[in-house]
Amino acid sequence: MDNKIAGVIGMSMIVAFLGFYAIKLNSIPLWIIIVGVLAMSLVEFYESMTSENGDEGN
Secondary structure, three states: OOHHHHHHHHHHHHHHHHHHHHHHHOHHHHHHHHHHHOOOOOOOHHHHHOOOOOOOOO
């Protein structure tokens, strides 16, 4: 349960931080990078929340 709360807080902080730069600097290459980073972060968050023990490890 703590991992889910921390994950949601972390994801919202990433979106707020990167969203500020995307809006403030408004350039196409930056938007591409930000969308890629957000997509990778969301996929990792989803995979870690759906794994059996919350941490797959190696």
